Amino acid sequence: MALLDVQNLTVEFPTRRGVLRALDGVSFSIEAGEVLGVVGESGAGKSLTGAAIIGLLEPPGRIAGGRILLEGSRIDDLSQSQLRRIRGRRIGAIFQDPLTTLNPLYSIGRQLIETIRTHLKLSEADARKRAVRWLEEVGIPAAAQRIDAYPHEFSGGQRQRVVIALALCAEPALVIADEPTTALDVSIQAQIIALLKRLARDHGTSVMLITHDMGVIAETADRVAVMYAGRIAEIGPVAEIVRTPAHPYTLGLMGSIPSIEHRVERLAQIDGAMPRLTAIPQGCAFNPRCPRVFARCRIERPDLLPAGATEAACWLHDATIRPLRAAHG
Amino acid sequence: MADETVLEAAGVSRVFDVSSPWLQRTLAREPHRLLRAVDDVSFTIPRGTTLALVGESGCGKSTIARMSVGLLAPSAGDILFEGQPLSAARAQPGLRRRMNMIFQDPYASLNPRWRVRDIVAEPIRAFAMAKSRAEIIERVGALLARVGLSAQDGEKYPHEFSGGQRQRVSIARALSSDPDFLVCDEPTSALDVSVQAQILNLMKDLQRRYGLTYLFISHNLAVVRHMADRLGVMYLGRIVELGPAEEIFRAPRHPYTRLLLDAIPDLAMIGRARAQVGGEVPSPIDPPPGCTFHPRCPLANARCRAEKPAVTLIGASQVACHAVAEGRTEP
Numbered sequence: 271m272a273l274l275d276v277q278n279l280t281v282e283f284p285t286r287r288g289v290l291r292a293l294d295g296v297s298f299s300i301e302a303g304e305v306l307g308v309v310g311e312s313g314a315g316k317s318l319t320g321a322a323i324i325g326l327l328e329p330p331g332r333i334a335g336g337r338i339l340l341e342g343s344r345i346d347d348l349s350q351s352q353l354r355r356i357r358g359r360r361i362g363a364i365f366q367d368p369l370t371t372l373n374p375l376y377s378i379g380r381q382l383i384e385t386i387r388t389h390l391k392l393s394e395a396d397a398r399k400r401a402v403r404w405l406e407e408v409g410i411p412a413a414a415q416r417i418d419a420y421p422h423e424f425s426g427g428q429r430q431r432v433v434i435a436l437a438l439c440a441e442p443a444l445v446i447a448d449e450p451t452t453a454l455d456v457s458i459q460a461q462i463i464a465l466l467k468r469l470a471r472d473h474g475t476s477v478m479l480i481t482h483d484m485g486v487i488a489e490t491a492d493r494v495a496v497m498y499a500g501r502i503a504e505i506g507p508v509a510e511i512v513r514t515p516a517h518p519y520t521l522g523l524m525g526s527i528p529s530i531e532h533r534v535e536r537l538a539q540i541d542g543a544m545p546r547l548t549a550i551p552q553g554c555a556f557n558p559r560c561p562r563v564f565a566r567c568r569i570e571r572p573d574l575l576p577a578g579a580t581e582a583a584c585w586l587h588d589a590t591i592r593p594l595r596a597a598h599g
Numbered sequence: 600m601a602d603e604t605v606l607e608a609a610g611v612s613r614v615f616d617v618s619s620p621w622l623q624r625t626l627a628r629e630p631h632r633l634l635r636a637v638d639d640v641s642f643t644i645p646r647g648t649t650l651a652l653v654g655e656s657g658c659g660k661s662t663i664a665r666m667s668v669g670l671l672a673p674s675a676g677d678i679l680f681e682g683q684p685l686s687a688a689r690a691q692p693g694l695r696r697r698m699n700m701i702f703q704d705p706y707a708s709l710n711p712r713w714r715v716r717d718i719v720a721e722p723i724r725a726f727a728m729a730k731s732r733a734e735i736i737e738r739v740g741a742l743l744a745r746v747g748l749s750a751q752d753g754e755k756y757p758h759e760f761s762g763g764q765r766q767r768v769s770i771a772r773a774l775s776s777d778p779d780f781l782v783c784d785e786p787t788s789a790l791d792v793s794v795q796a797q798i799l800n801l802m803k804d805l806q807r808r809y810g811l812t813y814l815f816i817s818h819n820l821a822v823v824r825h826m827a828d829r830l831g832v833m834y835l836g837r838i839v840e841l842g843p844a845e846e847i848f849r850a851p852r853h854p855y856t857r858l859l860l861d862a863i864p865d866l867a868m869i870g871r872a873r874a875q876v877g878g879e880v881p882s883p884i885d886p887p888p889g890c891t892f893h894p895r896c897p898l899a900n901a902r903c904r905a906e907k908p909a910v911t912l913i914g915a916s917q918v919a920c921h922a923v924a925e926g927r928t929e930p
């Protein structure tokens with residue numbers, strides 16, 4: 271059984287002009303101890319997917335369909351108080367800006383101890399010891415002395431370390447990290463990613479790592495989900511997604527990323543832009559930009575289909591059609 | 600004309616006064632606090648080429664960008680545009696119109712209440728570069744076409760465009776006074792990678808077609824590798840390594856450049872563990888003595904902690920590092 275199983279998740283925003291469907295039939299799973307990278311352009315639905323899983327969708331956004339299972343039991347239909355217990359204890363969260371996660375009015379120690387004691391039956395003194403251990407583990411120098419310091423007394427990189435400690439201190443089974451390094455300097459990014467990777471491995475934690483930085487994904491994730499216009503376009507092992515993608519969008523995306531290893535004269539370019547939620551085209555949402563579009567793409571919407579090592583939502587990989595064509599030919 | 604220098608910075612520094620307000624300072628007996636954002640920086644940019652500056656946040660890239668188009672005056676040193684001091688060059692409309700700047704944030708840099716055609720036409724009007732309304736309309740249409748938009752897009756307002764389209768509008772505006780020198784400060788940092796590719800391709804096409812000269816600023820080494828002919832690596836206000844981009848990527852010499860190249864997440868890194876740069880960038884208000892990189896440098900020794908390294912010429916690159924100058928590979 272997968273640790274997390276998201277089935278056909280649909281998220282909608284009722285607006286005056288009608289209902290916006292921001293996530294449309296998103297399905298994927300994360301195994302215990304696995305790092306799933308989630309990539310895609312801004313607005314593709316990455317953050318909403320994470321928010322729906324931890325029950326932090328902002329109203330009027332709501333789950334309009336599908337199911338979310340954590341260790342086999344549903345978590346998409348829980349009450350707010352049940353969700354609060356799951357958050358922190360079974361699912362930890364790390365967001366882009368550490369300042370939104372940390373309360374500026376409390377020392378970092380206070381926040382860690384609170385979180386630990388909310389979820390684990392420990393005395394104040396034991397929780398404090400545990401908090402110091404976590405600060406040491408995330409690499410805060412002189413943790414025992416600095417535990418009573420306030421968030422503003424730390425640098426941006428150190429704050430993100432504290433947030434990681436906060437997300438992991440109750441030893442959750444799953445951590446959702448939404449752009450955890452985007453606000454940080456490149457050399458600090460490397461430190462934070464390495465830290466997250468090591469902690470997840472040491473503690474057997476699964477990670478859903480949301481980022482638009484394919485470089486970070488390439489070296490951190492086991493599998494990758496590529497999102498486009500509220501759906502998963504392709505999902506599979508990181509090496510295949512990066513090197514031999516099956517979906518034309520993934521192919522274009524990978525080609526558009528400059529690399530420090532080798533220089534190309536021109537980057538691959540996907541013309542146009544991702545459609546707005548109000549103007550998702552019929553059929554495959556990528557069809558107006560797709561170099562391989564054919565008639566069926568404009569009418570029928572593809573679901574994820576097996577495509578070699580990955581699964582791709584693209585009619586080019588419809589095995590039921592191809593033999594038929596061959597028979598005609 | 601091939602080797603002609605368009606822009607030259609000679610020993611340029613910029614200091615900001617970041618003291619507390621006077622009264623508070625007097626009461627608390629605080630001294631003046633000065634922040635040296637750019638410290639003795641020199642470079643030249645030959646015509647038709649791209650010099651890229653990379654470095655982490657706060658290392659002085661934008662400060663150099665603003666000084667290079669005259670939006671900010673250096674505290675010391677000179678910036679020359681085609682051999683003339685920048686202040687003198689900017690006093691002549693004929694020269695001033697030939698330099699322009701593209702900013703990071705295509706949202707903040709476009710006036711939301713103006714139609715795109717007026718945004719793009721503004722420099723044409725300011726420099727009186729068209730004789731009639733009809734000529735302005737024609738030029739704006741041509742500029743929009745040049746950046747991959749259509750003349751009809753001129754009727755729209757900035758909020759009606761996506762981020763990438765807005766950055767195209769910024770580029771059209773920057774090109775409207777027919778400049779040959781553009782300063783681009785993180786022009787794609789706010790954009791998605793697929794949109795970034797469109798903009799970088801466009802910038803390269805325009806450079807090839809019109810012989811533009813770029814000062815290109817980014818914190819993204821992969822983007823810089825794609826764009827740069829020459830590269831300057833900055834750390835705490837100084838250029839620590841400067842030379843042909845290919846040479847620096849092939850054989851980085853300064854310990855900071857080497858660590859930075861190792862630290863960058865890259866597509867080629869699947870499953871590979873990479874080296875890490877320890878520590879964080881120190882505050883520029885109170886930089887470490889000697890070489891400012893010494894607290895993080897694996898090669899730092901007593902001399903590094905005491906003495907600022909001078910620039911050494913190695914191959915076609917300039918490197919400011921004692922270890923490199925001494926040929927030392929251990930602390």
Ligand SMILES: Nc1ncnc2c1ncn2[C@@H]1O[C@H](COP(=O)(O)OP(=O)(O)OP(=O)(O)O)[C@@H](O)[C@H]1O
Nearest residue numbers: 615617634636655656657658659660661662663883
């Ligand atoms: N007007 C100002 N007053 C005081 N300090 C300033 C001013 N402008 C810049 N600085 C400081 O000068 C240093 C260099 O700033 P600059 O904006 O050039 O950095 P940068 O390399 O462009 O960084 P980023 O990558 O974050 O854009 C920073 O420490 C910054 O805080």
Ligand SMILES: Nc1ncnc2c1ncn2[C@@H]1O[C@H](COP(=O)(O)OP(=O)(O)O)[C@@H](O)[C@H]1O
Nearest residue numbers: 283292311312313314315316317318319328547
């Ligand atoms: N509160 C909201 N109201 C309406 N639409 C929203 C809201 N939040 C997000 N969306 C829309 O949902 C889509 C996915 O958003 P998001 O998950 O934040 O994207 P990503 O994280 O991939 O950049 C976007 O089109 C966004 O505009």
Ligand code: SF4
Nearest residue numbers: 554557560567584585
């Ligand atoms: S389904 Fe058709 S339009 Fe969509 S990605 Fe595949 S080939 Fe392109």
Ligand code: SF4
Nearest residue numbers: 890896903920921922
């Ligand atoms: S001068 Fe010394 S401290 Fe500075 S980069 Fe070179 S070896 Fe390192």
Ligand SMILES: [Mg+2]
Nearest residue numbers: 313316317318
């Ligand atoms: Mg997001």
Ligand SMILES: [Mg+2]
Nearest residue numbers: 660661662784
């Ligand atoms: Mg800047």
